[in-house]
Amino acid sequence: MSSSPSRTSLLLQTLRSGRELSVRDELELVIRLAVPAALAQVSYILMQYIDASMVGxxxxxxxxxxxxxxxxxxxxxxxxxxxxxxxxxxxxxxxxxxxxxxxxxxxxxxxxxxxxxxxxxxxxxxxxxxxxxxxxxxxxxxxxxxxxxxxxxxxxxxxxxxxxxxxxxxxxxxxxxxxxxxxxxxxxxxxxxxxxxxxxxxxxxxxxxxxxxxxxxxxxxxxxxxxxxxxxxxxxxxxxxxxxxxxxxxxxxxxxxxxxQAAVLRRAFSIASPVAAERILMCGAQILSTAIVAPLGIVAIAAHTLGITAESLCYMPGYGIGDAASTLVGQSVGAKRLDLAKRIAYKCVGAGMVVMTVMGVVLYFAAPLLMGIMTDVPEVIELGTKVLRIEAWAEPMFAAAIVSYSAFIGTGDTLIPAVMYLSSMWVVRLTLAWFLAPVYGLVGVWSAMCAELIVRGGIFLMRLKSGIWLQKLTKKT
Structure with a gap:
């Protein structure tokens, strides 16, 4: 005798069949998909922590x-x-x-x-x-x-x-x-x-x-x-x-x-190529960011590197919720339920912002502890704590950018979001960091990072609300 379908399976079946989902059902579906995905992201970061510790x-x-x-x-x-x-x-x-x-x-x-x-x-x-x-x-x-x-x-x-x-x-x-x-x-x-x-x-x-x-x-x-x-x-x-x-x-x-098949490959290329280009250019941005930090000295380099590792625990749940958004929006698009795709995207972005706001508060108060776990050098702990507390203010808008981007990917809309992502990184973050680093040191670099994430979240929320990411699909249907 086969087992009965899970609650998640029943909700997804309702989504695909065209039957109505209540607001409660939509929220439940987001939570049921987001929680395990977020746990997976956190476990991956913990693996990186442990790897770094063993090699260290x-x-x-x-x-x-x-x-x-x-x-x-x-x-x-x-x-x-x-x-x-x-x-x-x-x-x-x-x-x-x-x-x-x-x-x-x-x-x-x-x-x-x-x-x-x-x-x-x-x-x-x-x-x-x-x-x-x-x-x-x-x-x-x-x-x-x-x-x-x-x-x-x-x-x-x-x-x-x-x-x-x-x-x-x-x-x-x-x-x-x-x-x-x-x-x-x-x-x-x-x-x-x-x-x-x-x-x-x-x-x-x-x-x-x-x-x-x-x-x-x-x-x-x-x-x-x-x-x-x-x-x-x-x-x-x-x-x-x-x-x-x-x-x-x-x-x-x-x-x-x-x-x-040619049609499948063309579609895969159209989705993947902007993301691949974005990630290639992002590596270039990371290299340039490292070059900006390098002249600031050993303490700044160590605080910067360890601070990035510590912050990752805060934003990984956002990527997990983003995975849920991509799946739910993608299936809604396949079912030709574009209004549902937009509602699901809003709920996922809202959930991501709430979770990462809480994580930002944790980051602010736990910054000394997180830095102390990874190093026993007082100067590094002090500077790392200072920059992490700056970054904590950006977590809600960072969530908006992460989850919105994932929702856009669920529709196959990757080109414009990739351009937005890169423009924000190269024009706002790196430019600000270049000017602020000589005056304010690592605090200036992380202030630039915080400002850029707030700007990035803002432009992604504007695109999400505009509905432009669904317009091509509307014409097709």
Whole structure:
């Protein structure tokens, strides 16, 4: 006997069928999808915290080696994530239209395209790995380790992207729990593998008892391998859940072509290319921002780097709510319910602003504690606390930008939002930081960041309210 559908499934079925949803139903749907997605985002950040802490215990040189190539890795991840988005949005539209055969066809084409693309990126990573630390101006003493770390992470890109693809496709169906819970599992596995691969065999004494724990003593290479193995294991499980267990996208017992179709590829490219360009230019903006901070001294650099890590705990719930917005808006568009898409977008943005306002208050008062967890240098803690408290004021509008952007993506509207995002970053933040840094130091840089996030949130709210992002769809319907 099959189990009865969950409350979330019933609400999504109501959305797709064209039946009316009450205001309470819409809010419940947002909460049911947003909570697990937000938990997944927070678990991912915790994994980064733990990784940074483990590598940090190896010494400054190893931390510097990882930091040297991290921006390039983010670039690779950003491009790969954009390519996945091009297929997940189309899948959400087909699911919303209850055209499940077409949705499965898009899934097959996504497998072929992402497999090919990830292999190309992995090959590119292999080819540039030995040269990258030199190109980035890294010290010769860390170049070897940086090169090996980057190479190992690049070789795991196909496994990483397949896990991301399967998770994105499941979220497109409205299943937020499966990829979210498996994301938490990956965090646990990553810690487990890293512990045994990074450090040497060590004997610990507790209450007079000695325990010898084996270790591979691979250093930062162990960190890369541990993360890669964890992502591969969890990615395989997510893929199995998609291909075998998903009631909407299961491919078992269903034949179909894996050869990409021109129309699907064109649509994927039109969605993904603005996002990919935005992420490429964002990496450039991050590099320029680092160049602005670098002359301010070691204390400022440390406070800036650790402050960014500390702040990430505040905005990750916003990205989780954004995932929910993208799925719900996408399915509403597929069901040709544009009024519902707009109402859902408003509710998601409102929820994001409320949650991140609370997180901003927490950030303001907990700033000294957060900085103290990551460093014991009083000057860094003091300066980091000061800039985090500046940034806390921007969290509500940062949420508005994050969730609005995700709602626009749910319709396939990515070009203009990407231009807005980049214009705000390059014109407002970097220009202000350039002028304020020599006078006010790191406080000036973070004041520029705060001002830019408020401006960005404002222009995204204006676009959301205008309804321009739905106009093309209105003409089509």
């Amino acid at each position: 215990h190896l010494g400054a040189a190893d931390s510097a080696a990882v930091g040297l190539v991290s921006t390039t890795l983010w670039l690779f991840y950003g491009i790969g994530g954009a390519s996945i988005m091009g297929f997940s949005v189309q899948t959400a539209h087909r699911i919303g239209a209850e055209d499940f055969d077409a949705a499965r066809s898009i899934v097959r084409q996504a497998f072929t395209t992402v497999m090919t693309f990830s292999a190309v990126l992995a090959a590119a990573g292999f080819l540039i790995s030995s040269h990258l630390p030199v190109w980035l101006g890294g010290d010769p003493s860390i170049a070897g380790n940086a090169s090996d770390y980057f190479l190992m992470m690049a070789l795991f890109l196909p496994a990483t992207f397949f896990g991301w693809l399967a998770g994105a496709l499941l979220r497109a169906t409205g299943d937020m729990k499966t990829p979210s819970y498996l994301g938490i599992l990956m965090c646990i596995l990553n810690c487990f593998f890293n512990f045994f691969l990074i450090f040497p065999t060590t004997t610990y004494t507790l209450f007079g008892l000695s325990l010898t724990v084996p270790g591979a003593d691979l250093g930062i290479i162990g960190a890369a391998v541990g993360t890669g193995i964890a992502e591969t294991i969890v990615g395989a499980i997510v893929l199995w859940m998609l291909v075998v267990r998903s009631p909407f996208l299961s491919l078992v017992g269903r034949s179909g072509s894996f050869i990409p």
